[in-house]
Amino acid sequence: MHRPACAKDGARDNASSSLELSDIVRLFGNDLRRAQTLTPEQQKVLSAILACRTEALGGHVDVCLDCGAERPSYNSCRNRHCPKCQALAQARWVSARGERLLPVSYFHAVFTLPAELRSIAKLNRRTVFEAMLRAASGALIELGLDQRRLGGLLGVTTVLHTWTRELVFHPHVHCIVTGGGFSVEADRWVPGHARYLFPVRVLGELFRGKLCDALSKLEHAGELRLPDTVGPRDPQAFDNLLRRLYRKPWVVYAKRPFGGPEQVLRYLGRYTHRVGLSNQRLVSLDERGVTFRTKNGKTVTLEPVAFLARFVEHVLPSGFVKIRHYGLLAPKNISTHFARAGVLLDCVTGTGHVPPPASAHDGSGDWRRLLFELTGIHFGVCHLCRGGALERRPLPPARAPPVLAA
Numbered sequence: 001m002h003r004p005a006c007a008k009d010g011a012r013d014n015a016s017s018s019l020e021l022s023d024i025v026r027l028f029g030n031d032l033r034r035a036q037t038l039t040p041e042q043q044k045v046l047s048a049i050l051a052c053r054t055e056a057l058g059g060h061v062d063v064c065l066d067c068g069a070e071r072p073s074y075n076s077c078r079n080r081h082c083p084k085c086q087a088l089a090q091a092r093w094v095s096a097r098g099e100r101l102l103p104v105s106y107f108h109a110v111f112t113l114p115a116e117l118r119s120i121a122k123l124n125r126r127t128v129f130e131a132m133l134r135a136a137s138g139a140l141i142e143l144g145l146d147q148r149r150l151g152g153l154l155g156v157t158t159v160l161h162t163w164t165r166e167l168v169f170h171p172h173v174h175c176i177v178t179g180g181g182f183s184v185e186a187d188r189w190v191p192g193h194a195r196y197l198f199p200v201r202v203l204g205e206l207f208r209g210k211l212c213d214a215l216s217k218l219e220h221a222g223e224l225r226l227p228d229t230v231g232p233r234d235p236q237a238f239d240n241l242l243r244r245l246y247r248k249p250w251v252v253y254a255k256r257p258f259g260g261p262e263q264v265l266r267y268l269g270r271y272t273h274r275v276g277l278s279n280q281r282l283v284s285l286d287e288r289g290v291t292f293r294t295k296n297g298k299t300v301t302l303e304p305v306a307f308l309a310r311f312v313e314h315v316l317p318s319g320f321v322k323i324r325h326y327g328l329l330a331p332k333n334i335s336t337h338f339a340r341a342g343v344l345l346d347c348v349t350g351t352g353h354v355p356p357p358a359s360a361h362d363g364s365g366d367w368r369r370l371l372f373e374l375t376g377i378h379f380g381v382c383h384l385c386r387g388g389a390l391e392r393r394p395l396p397p398a399r400a401p402p403v404l405a406a
Helices: 021-035 040-051 086-100 115-123 125-145 200-220 237-246 261-271 304-312 331-349 367-375
Strands: 059-064 070-074 106-112 155-163 169-178 180-183 189-191 252-254 282-286 289-293 299-302 323-327 390-395
Touching: 021 040, 021 282, 021 304, 040 304, 086 261, 106 125, 106 200, 106 261, 115 125, 115 169, 115 237, 125 155, 125 169, 125 200, 125 323, 155 261, 169 261, 180 331, 189 331, 200 237, 200 252, 289 304, 299 304
Parallel strands: none
Antiparallel strands: 059 070, 059 390, 106 169, 106 252, 155 169, 155 323, 180 189, 282 289, 289 299
């Protein structure tokens, strides 16, 4: 392993020198390219991370007319995989979602792809991820509509994650589900059980059936690439794999219900725009490799190229939407069933919809105020004299060198 330039005078420690993912990409990105073939999406992500908030993207400089102090601010790359670019987008998204929370209980369920299907998911990311989101939401909505269970249309928000804390490829779907649904007759709100949604065994079996059926149809239509481990030369190999999977339980984890809609907002704030690894989890870069935090106070150290290889495994297909809404929260139902459910609940509880937080505003709001609330940085005040007479001057983008040289 090449000795990293930042380790010449000792370890690069995040607490003292702000180690960032961009530092590791700059030092070892070309080594990664030589070690494996990167997809265009992966190349684009690494390039964006390296250029983010640098002179390569341009920006502006605030000049204080009182003391002459200058503070440059460079543009963000806005790539959804960049650990620097999610806080503002996340806050805007969560603020908007505050208008679509009902005064009911909410539940959290997690649907996990079995280990036997992960190699297939790597070769068919868009296809398998789409099937997972549809199967998870479909299982919930089907059980909700079942008159023996609830007899109402649930509201479901799904978020796809593909990683563990160790950055291992582990696709799973987080679902936020209303504790009750809009009646099939569309005339009342049907409350769910106060302590649980549905039996996880039943949810797991339904999720398994829907996903296996979807993958079987895709494979028979020739739309699914199979790894050699499955046996592409054997036309029955995939069917045999699915039969084995049908004989084992699938992991569906139902967490305790949320304390209330406000807790749902806080949860969504943590999960919706999360990337595989934040800069805050990076500990050091030294001759041993990259050390980052996992959970319960533990850390993992990986050789830098192996670390980057794990990171790019979680780059989503271009244009893939990882946050989706189904049932009562589906876009087609917002102005009809959802609005009617809100009116009915307001009549029952007298509380109406959950208002957005005091700091909330949508994407058209004042980003400077929101950024101040998130970071404490005030862009309307001089950082030296605290004067308010600032003049903003544009900084044109510089020519950025290629991230991964040929």
